[in-house]
Amino acid sequence: MKKHNFSAGPCILPQEVMKKASEAVLDFNGLGLSLIEISHRSKDFVAVMEQAQSLVLELLGLENKGYKALFLQGGASLQFLSVAYNLLNRKAAYLNTGTWASKAIKEAKLFGELVEVASSKDANFNYIPKGYSIPADADYFHITTNNTIFGTQIKEVPDTDVTLVSDMSSDIFSRQLDFSKFGLIYAGAQKNMGPAGTTLVVVKEDILGKVERTIPSMLDYRIHIDKESMFNTPPVFAVYVSMLTLQWLKDLGGIQAIEKKNEEKAKTMYAEIDRNPLFKGFAAPEDRSYMNATFNLVNESHKELFDKLAKEADINGINGHRSVGGYRASMYNALPLESVQVLVDIMKELERKA
């Protein structure tokens, strides 16, 4: 039996993707060779890389708008650094909505003046600050659209003339947004896009080349654009599985189609958190993430029984992050509604039995 996998990332991917990935490790494209033993410059792998890049732009509605999609290594965490190296000339503005935003801020501080326009640290990041102002002379304004640990999500793209940069690691490809409002979007693959080991960067070319410093080759977006993500050996397996997952999403009807499913899952989940007197939500209701629902037991003494029910129901990965405690149900693209229903059922069962 497959588990109901609510892991926060790495996380559930479509079953058919796993199956194809497993087969490709034995024999890729009928070549008589494994996917992982062929040259990254072979025509079979170059086709994978091109397909992955073009699916990204297609799904985000960014074709022919001056954007490039890159598949890099180093995780979203290396992008905290690369963003600043490539874009921060004098001053950058950041919105501090959690652990990841704070880490992004820390790295950028090495490169220039850092304006934290607002922070929800005062309330353990359980809400998204609003009504802040962005310095008009900032080189860019950095946001984290979905805060994986705290379970908050920015619902409206901020309206500004400053170049928008976003860490979308945990909600990319999950909902419709006007992605052309962003100068740069990055995301570790290991939530909605693929396995751990590659990082997507989508960048509008005309925002690059404006800083005065010399950028080390491996951090320089223009070099990676010029080499089409093949400046050095790419993470072949992670790019391939990402391509398969993007293809799965396209076949399903794209972001528009998955957004409906994600809404239904999130509404089902939050309805039970609110209804059930034994649970309370962590995030401010208007800022609740559709990807990661964070919630706590009203009475900690129910923990043992609830964990037992979860185990019996084959539920995996609902322990909350230590910064929040309690539970976190991550409901990424590949998680079926059925899994959410199973979780809701054991919440009801706890209510009956406790």
Add this chain to the structure above:
Amino acid sequence: MKKHNFSAGPCILPQEVMKKASEAVLDFNGLGLSLIEISHRSKDFVAVMEQAQSLVLELLGLENKGYKALFLQGGASLQFLSVAYNLLNRKAAYLNTGTWASKAIKEAKLFGELVEVASSKDANFNYIPKGYSIPADADYFHITTNNTIFGTQIKEVPDTDVTLVSDMSSDIFSRQLDFSKFGLIYAGAQKNMGPAGTTLVVVKEDILGKVERTIPSMLDYRIHIDKESMFNTPPVFAVYVSMLTLQWLKDLGGIQAIEKKNEEKAKTMYAEIDRNPLFKGFAAPEDRSYMNATFNLVNESHKELFDKLAKEADINGINGHRSVGGYRASMYNALPLESVQVLVDIMKELERKA
């Protein structure tokens, strides 16, 4: 039928490793979950990471000698940068033996004075310079033990009091060396260790912490040591497959055992290159790589026939790099002697038919 895979990297890995990797993508450790959908902080994956790190130190004979093994992202190319960020305070010395060494030098120049102690660029890097002197006040001396593109290999570890740093991407785990002579060793996984997507760094802890600059978190070896290669999400699949390959090598008898096999393969190959009047070796005989044999046709008009024979024999990946032309037979750890014999056979066949 499996191909005879001479690819320069990504390259052949043991068949049993491919099989286990393929199975783990469907179900890992009988968990009812794929390897690529579980948390990297789960006990099953933490055990993989620990095992991989400890196998590295065991195989290199570096246990209890002050070294740490790290599995990072970014390829050997990102290490060109990280090495300099962490170790170059004022001056560094580099031996220029090829494309990769040149790239390492380029990145390091951003951080201090760069002394190129010697270069074989004058002869298209077909030999290893000798008799150079290393400035005693250099922070470190950087070498590339095996030059994948040109097919040369450093046979003796240089004797010096300066901290030795080596890019061993294409010959790590292939031959016995006194690895304790090195302060830092790095290698992209995709030759003798695993698939593309992770990079091994083995570092002696006491060489760190001596530079004055602030090191960005993702490039700081001390942070990765402190977090045991889990500062951010590691490339789960690549680390797992590397662990399997290291385990395969240990079961086979370790580096001592594989070195014998590698010697036999290389001797078989070079004997035919020398014997056969239709071929000539590219590298200076005393500097020939046991991993990558580079050779050319004496008469280019034989190319079409030779390529046809190679294709018919199910030989993959012997085209030379464009900087050298001709052919390159990469004979990494997992390549069986039988494959070398098949290649030698078609070289003899060419001689008969041409």
